[in-house]
Amino acid sequence: MILRDYDESDGPATLEVFRRAIRRTAARDYTPEQVAAWASDDIDPDGWAARRRSARTRVAEVDGRVAGFTDVDERGYVDMLFVDPAVARRGVATALLGWATATAQELGATELSTHASLTARPFFEAHGFVVVVEQQPVLRGVALTNFVMRRALEPVGG
Numbered sequence: 001m002i003l004r005d006y007d008e009s010d011g012p013a014t015l016e017v018f019r020r021a022i023r024r025t026a027a028r029d030y031t032p033e034q035v036a037a038w039a040s041d042d043i044d045p046d047g048w049a050a051r052r053r054s055a056r057t058r059v060a061e062v063d064g065r066v067a068g069f070t071d072v073d074e075r076g077y078v079d080m081l082f083v084d085p086a087v088a089r090r091g092v093a094t095a096l097l098g099w100a101t102a103t104a105q106e107l108g109a110t111e112l113s114t115h116a117s118l119t120a121r122p123f124f125e126a127h128g129f130v131v132v133v134e135q136q137p138v139l140r141g142v143a144l145t146n147f148v149m150r151r152a153l154e155p156v157g158g
């Protein structure tokens with residue numbers, strides 16, 4: 001596995017990983033209606049690519065293919081973390097979160113935070129995050145349970 005910065009050409013592959021991760025992995029925890037709303041067929045590929053480009057997106061490649069991606073901002077907020085089900089439970093998300101942690105620390109963030117799905121909650125708990133509050137955001141008319149989760153960051157060098 002290698003980690004690298006998001007490239008202009010990664011739009012379609014990251015959107016495919018996003019949809020596969022929801023339709024196969026997260027489908028264990030959400031209804032078909034919720035899955036259809038979240039991994040919608042209506043996501044505009046150009047808008048998707050623009051959002052990934054403007055976020056600080058990092059891509060994981062396994063055997064030369066995009067296998068996962070994440071991002072982090074200067075406040076330590078992790079918006080996206082998705083891994084292809086074909087490489088689940090092989091440490092891809094752990095490696096991506098390691099990058100997000102180091103990057104947030106370099107940017108001066110004092111905590112990491114995310115809005116974790118039911119599916120991702122055990123992953124984030126295994127990495128020291130705690131649930132702050134459960135939410136029911138509505139996406140394309142459908143409510144989807146998620147959790148605001150946080151973890152304190154040690155200062156760089158500390």
Ligand SMILES: CC(C)(COP(=O)(O)OP(=O)(O)OC[C@H]1O[C@@H](n2cnc3c(N)ncnc32)[C@H](O)[C@@H]1OP(=O)(O)O)[C@@H](O)C(=O)NCCC(=O)NCCS
Nearest residue numbers: 021082083088089090091092093094116117120122123126
């Ligand atoms: C959550 C997700 C990113 C984890 O990716 P992954 O590469 O499979 O995770 P890792 O292999 O790095 O997992 C590391 C550890 O996290 C924990 N973990 C990960 N997935 C878990 C699960 N489904 N249930 C319980 N623990 C889990 C385990 O402790 C695991 O270690 P182990 O495999 O040795 O037991 C992936 O399952 C995914 O894309 N899910 C669907 C989309 C989603 O919900 N994304 C998050 C949106 S907020």
